[in-house]
Amino acid sequence: MRSFLILLTAGLLAQLAPGTAGATNIRVLVASGKAVSVRVPITPSVAQGAAGYASWTVGALGSHLSLGGQDAGGDTLYLPPVPGSTVDIDGHTYRGGLLLKVVSGVVKAVNVLDLEEYLLGVVPAEMPSSWPTEALKSQAVIARTYAAARINPTSYYDLCATDSCQVYGGVARETASASQAVQATRAQVVSYAGAAARTYFSSDSGGYTASSLEAWGQDQPYLTAKPDPASQGPNSRWTLSVPLSRVAEVAARYGVQVGSVQSLTITQLSASGRVTGINVVGSAGSRLLSGADAGGFVRSLGARSSRVNFSGSDPLVIEGAGSGHGVGLSQYGAAGLARQGWNYLQIMGFYYAGASISSILADTRPGGLLTAGVPFREAQPAPLAERPAAPPVVALDPWVLRSPGL
Template sequence: MRSRRSSSGHCSLGALGAALLLGALSGAQALNVRVLVSSGQQVTVRVPVTPTPTSPLAAPSVLAALPQPPTMNTWLVGVSGRQPGAHLTLGGQDAGNTALYLPPTPGSVVEISGRFYRGGVLLRAQDGGVQAINVVDVEDYLRGVVPAEMPSGWPASALAAQAVIARTYVAARINPSAPYDTCATESCQVYRGMDAEKPGPDAAIAATASQVIAYAGKPASTYFSSDSGGFTASSAEVWGKDIPYLTARPDPFSANGPRSRWRLEVPLSKVQAVATQFGAKVGALRGVSVTRVSESGRPQEITLSGAAGVAHISGARAGGFVRALGATSSRAILSGLSPLIVEGSGAGHGVGLSQYGALELARQGYDHLHVLGFYYPGTTLNRLAGVRDSGGPVLAGAQPLPELGIPGLPSAPGPSWLALRAVAGTP
């Protein structure tokens, strides 16, 4: 939306009032996503004076290749105080409202805190600071997510699988009653805007446009990790929540990843500190061992003995203890004490899709539907058709995902390193 400029090249308060709409996002497009991308005492927002053309989805779209507008409107946005109902300020002047909204238009681009994003921006006062929320079409949003979560040079079917689970992840979080749907960090899924865009991920997003996976008519919980270490974890063992399609199962496709086997030596002082952090009040440690494992070979009980007694760390907290020692995965065994030897396989929590497993499946010629069917068994492929006014996505066209029949896989592993190694070495 074009606005008048002051002689300094900065957007005047009057011009900004003409460019920004006040209030909520009732007029937003149904498939727009609201992403919290910046927050602080002040946020700088820049918008081209003239619209920036957009390129086709499957074409290269590196920021440096975009036509650059001759001038930019710059808004330094702050807040008038910490009290409830405090107004936003623009260059120190009261903007007259707690929220300002520049809606997305075809081809629109906005710069927020030094990073370029497609779409528009919602600015809102919150707890004495400013939240800057990028409002962007879900497909354009994915262009800043997929290459931030998976190497852009990986095979097309691996990238396509990542695109579908990223779309599913955010579809499950679209909620018009919330101030925003998702964030741009690892706490949600990483979103780097236009700086991240690459041809390979762009093509994968275009090829899977609107595809999501679902269970019982709702978007699935599409958790993923870097490397399952040869056996995926169940949601129950990692987080204590049983989700039917997030099960423990052998994963030979992740057998040869870069973290297929690793070893740590943890000083006794750190082990003692972590034990205290987890509430194991046993005094000076005398022994630490895994005394019960899950179906996937991940610790479900760790026993610590010390000068003042014995303590047990059980369930999902057992895996947390292992990761707190510095392990990249909880799929590990423990031995020794000073130092404590931690040997294991994989990287990440191991629930859902294993990215290195997806890479191997792609290299073996499987398409993205088989990748998704393997890591989310029992789910369906659906199309994201819209969002209800009351919140939640509208899904259409459910069809079962294919599953891979893999005979001869080993049964559940035991606690020994030999069992872990046997699974990791499955051809």
């Protein structure tokens, strides 16, 4: 079948086309491999009057992309979003458009879409859709903020789609309740000092949030350690047994060589009760692990968090609380507060005390242009004005690639 597939170079994806103020696009790395399969919409102007979809296997030919085995003539291709359509990438369906790029012989597939549409596939992937509405709204706002703060014009993508960033499942993960939470909080972000805040979150604080300073050595005034009694998830309390032989293996990875490990003692705790000092005693001496190494060592043993106590000899018994780093919002805590009648602004005001709520006005890369922040204690839940969906991010110097046989 004779058809054309219009694909644009995307070397300047950081720039929006003129007249797009008020919209925010996000670029999400969703697939990576020697080859990627895609199914993309073709417009009537491309298909000589017959709209539909075309499927391609995209590979790498040296430093260039290939489509169906043919050299695409460059290392980057971009298909703009078609309103109301979707793209399929390795069997998964996503809203928006598609950027393809070769990096060191590997094909990278990036979904480019409006930030609000992106959140439709994030919120239900990060928090159960059956949870209280106000908790889902909190998740929507912090997920939006997390993404806005990580828009990176120096890279070809802003975020990954896994829990190394925040989980994004595309159209298949969308649910009605999560979508309603996204719409109800449209454009809202947590802000501090005029910019999008760092809205870290974890599953369960174990009853006490951690500060960003104790976790990563980064002092953010709105990320402090405090009691969090509403955080009562299935991992609020847990026990783990670890043979000392396993302890010795993990200790060696941290440069601790003390012979046969005999005992471990916690020597220091942070303000939130998380481990920041461990003395490892062995047949050939002892060694102190401190700071981030101490917490990393505990988690490497299989602990769900570093808010722990040690007991026993062999095996070492670790009794712990919570799951995750504990900084910022606790998802189980947010659900607990929502069940107590708190609204989403009150929930975020608790976990990000000292920060404010703002609205994204325009995409200015990075972070967007924000309205003046309103302190959470003064904010009232209210619908925000509709913002337009993001138009295609059109690169300069477009070019046309013809399908095989033409």
